Amino acid sequence: MKKTKTAQKLPVADNSKNYSFFENVWDVVRQIPEGKVSTYGAIANYLGVKSSARMVGWAMNASFMVSPPVPAQRVVNRNGILTGKVHFATATLMEELLLKEGIQVEKDKIVHFTKVFWDPNVELA
DNA sequence: AGTATGACTCATT
């Protein structure tokens, strides 16, 4: 990913449309307890858009500009890999945040991923 | 308005 010369227009910047889906995503992510992680697919599934994990990724992309902050570092792909780390302020920020929360990360992958996996479909059922 | 792209995932080859 690269920066464009012009400022990116993020979806939430335009409040003329209904972006409740994004807000729902942020709401779920904010409920992920410290020391746990979830996945794009699980969140998408919980929100009823089972096959639209990409949209959850978009919501994360837009999450940096919302308040209160969304712990986007707790959302990884289904293999526990930190695929979104390049979108953080620095290349290591995502991993550092996870380590600080007690989650073991090795080579961009969460160790014992299944043990720290937090599934909204189960926890928020 | 049509094409391309992506913080994804699943099925098929």
Next chain:
DNA sequence: AAATGAGCCATAC
């Protein structure tokens, strides 16, 4: 086991 194709759908151009 690794690569490929397809589904997904909102943005960007």
